[in-house]
Amino acid sequence: MANRRQFFKTFAGAAAGIYVAGRGDTGAAAQAPAARRQVMVGGRRVRVVDIHAHSAVEEVEAVVQGTPFERQGRVGANRRLGPERIELIDGQGIDIQALSTNGFWWYSATDRSLASDIVRAQNEGMARWVGQHPDRFVGLASVGLQHPDLAVEQLDYAIRKLNLRGVAVGGHMNGEDLSLPKYDPFWAKAAELGAIVFMHPGGAENIVREGAFDGRGDLGNIMGNPLETTYFLSRLIFDGVFDRHPQLRVCGSHAGGYLPSYFGRTEAACDVRGNANCANTKRATEYLRSQILVDTMIFSDEGLRHLVNEMGVSQIVYGTDNPLDWPATVDLVLDAAWLSDADKEAILGGNLIKLLRIT
Amino acid sequence: MANRRQFFKTLAGATAGMYVMGRGGAANLLQAQAARRQIMVGGRRMRVVDIHQHWDMALPAEIVRGTPFEEFAKGGAGLDERIPLLDKEGIDVGVVGVNDFWWYEATDRGLARAICTVHNETLGMWHRMHPDRLVGMASVPLQFPDLAAEMLQDAVERHGARGVTIGGHVNGENLTLPKFDPFWAKVAEMGELVFMHPNGSANIIKDDGLAGPGGLGNVVGNPLETTVFLSRLILDGTLDKFPALKVCGAHGGGFLPSYFGRTEIGTQRGNQKPIFKKPPREYLRSQILADTMVFSEEGLRHLVAEMGVSQVVFGTDIPFGWPVNVDLIANASVLSDAEKEAILGGNLIKLLRLA
Numbered sequence: 001m002a003n004r005r006q007f008f009k010t011f012a013g014a015a016a017g018i019y020v021a022g023r024g025d026t027g028a029a030a031q032a033p034a035a036r037r038q039v040m041v042g043g044r045r046v047r048v049v050d051i052h053a054h055s056a057v058e059e060v061e062a063v064v065q066g067t068p069f070e071r072q073g074r075v076g077a078n079r080r081l082g083p084e085r086i087e088l089i090d091g092q093g094i095d096i097q098a099l100s101t102n103g104f105w106w107y108s109a110t111d112r113s114l115a116s117d118i119v120r121a122q123n124e125g126m127a128r129w130v131g132q133h134p135d136r137f138v139g140l141a142s143v144g145l146q147h148p149d150l151a152v153e154q155l156d157y158a159i160r161k162l163n164l165r166g167v168a169v170g171g172h173m174n175g176e177d178l179s180l181p182k183y184d185p186f187w188a189k190a191a192e193l194g195a196i197v198f199m200h201p202g203g204a205e206n207i208v209r210e211g212a213f214d215g216r217g218d219l220g221n222i223m224g225n226p227l228e229t230t231y232f233l234s235r236l237i238f239d240g241v242f243d244r245h246p247q248l249r250v251c252g253s254h255a256g257g258y259l260p261s262y263f264g265r266t267e268a269a270c271d272v273r274g275n276a277n278c279a280n281t282k283r284a285t286e287y288l289r290s291q292i293l294v295d296t297m298i299f300s301d302e303g304l305r306h307l308v309n310e311m312g313v314s315q316i317v318y319g320t321d322n323p324l325d326w327p328a329t330v331d332l333v334l335d336a337a338w339l340s341d342a343d344k345e346a347i348l349g350g351n352l353i354k355l356l357r358i359t
Numbered sequence: 360m361a362n363r364r365q366f367f368k369t370l371a372g373a374t375a376g377m378y379v380m381g382r383g384g385a386a387n388l389l390q391a392q393a394a395r396r397q398i399m400v401g402g403r404r405m406r407v408v409d410i411h412q413h414w415d416m417a418l419p420a421e422i423v424r425g426t427p428f429e430e431f432a433k434g435g436a437g438l439d440e441r442i443p444l445l446d447k448e449g450i451d452v453g454v455v456g457v458n459d460f461w462w463y464e465a466t467d468r469g470l471a472r473a474i475c476t477v478h479n480e481t482l483g484m485w486h487r488m489h490p491d492r493l494v495g496m497a498s499v500p501l502q503f504p505d506l507a508a509e510m511l512q513d514a515v516e517r518h519g520a521r522g523v524t525i526g527g528h529v530n531g532e533n534l535t536l537p538k539f540d541p542f543w544a545k546v547a548e549m550g551e552l553v554f555m556h557p558n559g560s561a562n563i564i565k566d567d568g569l570a571g572p573g574g575l576g577n578v579v580g581n582p583l584e585t586t587v588f589l590s591r592l593i594l595d596g597t598l599d600k601f602p603a604l605k606v607c608g609a610h611g612g613g614f615l616p617s618y619f620g621r622t623e624i625g626t627q628r629g630n631q632k633p634i635f636k637k638p639p640r641e642y643l644r645s646q647i648l649a650d651t652m653v654f655s656e657e658g659l660r661h662l663v664a665e666m667g668v669s670q671v672v673f674g675t676d677i678p679f680g681w682p683v684n685v686d687l688i689a690n691a692s693v694l695s696d697a698e699k700e701a702i703l704g705g706n707l708i709k710l711l712r713l714a
Contacts, residue, residue, distance in 0.1 A: 208564060208568065209564060209565050212562065222625035226621060237573070238573035262614050269578040272681050303620045306617070306661040325629055
């Protein structure tokens with residue numbers, strides 16, 4: 001390509017955004033993807049913060065060597081944190097990425113000491129990486145929820161000593177609902193610390209019969225994931241977890257699953273179903289508009305509009321699922337003609353800057 | 360059974376045998392007629408057609424005696440109680456199906472035929488008594504697809520049925536399997552609307568997988584079954600194979616129309632090898648329909664935005680106590696008068712060939 005301007009025009013396509021030289025840029029590096037996209041809203045540079053990004057750290061590998069978790073603890077190429085991750089967020093215009101480790105395979109570590117070692121390695125490893133790139137990453141802690149009292153200590157250590165900013169959880173504990181009373185100390189601690197809880201599903205294994213999603217369409221992922229998130233958030237509402245912990249903030253992956261986009265049935269449930277036995281003291285919509293957040297992985301303008309109408313701008317946060325194969329939605333937000341500039345800025349980063357205490 | 364009247368008296372049981380206009384006779388005629396709500400939009404009288412009504416119909420005991428289905432000889436109220444309810448809500452036509460599809464488990468062909476025959480004959484009789492108020496959807500034994508096709512035709516041609524109700528699976532089997540093609544072919548050939556109604560995703564979830572406060576076995580389990588059913592129709596190429604096929608999913612079409620982005624993008628990801636021919640959204644806007652059971656104006660606006668107004672049809676789930684919402688639609692600021700008319704009844708009048 002002849003010159004930088006031509007390169008930018010080609011690369012940028014239809015999206016709004018300015019590409020400027022990234023790290024290590026020299027004249028010869030013009031063709032390398034070191035260009036960092038800068039996102040502008042109404043002529044102002046805004047910070048883009050991504051709640052939904054997957055990672056894993058090598059520190060765990062030594063800990064799980066010789067245990068049943070050796071395979072799961074191995075850091076796969078697409079979870080690894082290195083220069084390629086920085087290139088990825090540069091290219092996508094993400095200023096700060098909140099990292100978390102999903103899979104939650106360590107929930108099966110019944111041995112307290114092993115669980116403790118795994119989680120410590122995950123959190124300290126994450127803190128190490130974030131500490132090396134404090135202007136580009138924040139961390140969401142892992143906890144060993146299978147030992148709730150331990151999880152409370154781990155969360156406290158991660159937030160107060162390791163400077164992590166929130167905590168990631170799966171949708172269930174080996175099939176158990178996380179709304180059970182035994183997990184209450186964890187929810188209390190998260191609320192007390194102001195630590196956002198980021199929930200990521202793993203195919204609804206607690207709900208779905210084995211093989212039920214076999215066949216075309218990858219439904220175990222396409223449907224199992226939002227199903228797990230829907231059920232998880234519903235349990236928090238209907239079992240009174242949000243009532244017991246009014247400061248608790250929980251973000252559901254993939255636009256909160258089905259819950260916010262198909263909310264009428266949830267709302268009507270406690271009124272209509274005689275056997276519903278709902279424990280929530282407020283109407284379900286109140287939690288949706290205050291304590292529940294969702295990422296922007298909704299993939300259409302109309303989908304985003306519906307989310308904003310149901311939840312309010314303050315509850316929508318930018319998320320990508322990096323580094324997995326899903327389209328980035330930054331332009332979806334930028335191109336939403338019905339959102340004000342202030343709303344766009346809030347969704348793209350403003351909400352998370354507050355929630356993750358980013359300065 | 361000796362004659363039709365005897366059959367009917369036996370069937371009706373404790374309820375009033377025959378519905379006559381204005382319960383209690385002519386003296387109450389004026390009162391009964393005055394009690395019938397009329398829905399107006401933009402100064403015009405709307406004809407309101409409800410695609411989603413249930414009837415828990417009792418079967419004659421002799422049909423199910425000695426079978427695993429004896430409990431279905433006991434049913435709920437007769438359909439005569441339905442008319443005052445329609446009047447009160449302002450619904451002109453209730454389209455009625457016998458759902459739950461428990462008879463799919465009948466392994467004996469003769470028994471399956473007998474059960475569905477009673478359904479179709481009885482619904483047919485109610486339709487003949489109230490042709491402008493009650494329409495039956497065909498009840499078919501889908502576990503025998505060729506028989507289901509035959510009985511669908513019979514119900515439509517001889518008993519005034521319009522459309523056909525089905526569950527989301529047959530004893531756990533996906534309805535996109537080739538064995539069900541004769542049924543889909545017949546539906547498409549006859550141009551009959553299929554109304555799919557779930558029953559708690561028994562084909563998908565573990566027992567008690569959705570247990571606990573909130574009634575999620577229904578609140579989530581029902582839309583889940585519908586979502587998988589409709590997704591499979593796209594993914595497995597059934598909608599391509601039968602381009603005339605139109606299928607309405609209960610409860611707003613489950614999650615599918617309201618959370619469509621993940622389905623759309625999901626099929627485009629690198630690990631997919633789709634066999635269907637059109638962009639998924641094309642099916643959503645032409646061959647898939649949804650009833651209006653989303654319970655809010657915003658939910659309705661979103662449904663119409665995603666599917667197009669032609670694909671959205673009024674439905675209530677009467678008599679199961681969900682909000683009826685005829686006023687919500689009639690008063691919706693997000694819909695034009697023409698859209699309201701289409702959703703409240705216009706679409707169904709065409710799709711069900713109502714006079």
